[in-house]
């Protein structure tokens with residue numbers, strides 16, 4: 001299996017079911033961008049360096065996610081609209097374990 005299915009709710013509340021490749025070293029933020037689920041310039045602003053929080057999302061399924069690194073934790077400590085299930089999409093690599101993941105993009 002090289003594609004997984006993700007369920008993504010965009011900032012307008014619209015739901016999308018998308019396929020994401022596990023063999024292209026992509027992260028969640030890049031998948032959201034590649035499907036244009038958020039306007040260009042409104043997501044992935046720092047290029048995936050955990051420095052802008054524009055890729056913040058709320059993970060609503062109970063998948064096991066990679067532990068937060070210091071950079072992600074520090075960025076989320078400063079970001080707006082942070083919830084208990086907030087993560088930075090750019091810090092979550094697409095792996096087979098994430099098949100069926102459900103998430104919602106945080107407001108800008």
Ligand code: FES
Pocket residue numbers: 029043044045046047048049050051052053054055056075088089090091
């Ligand atoms: S793209 Fe900037 S923090 Fe994720």
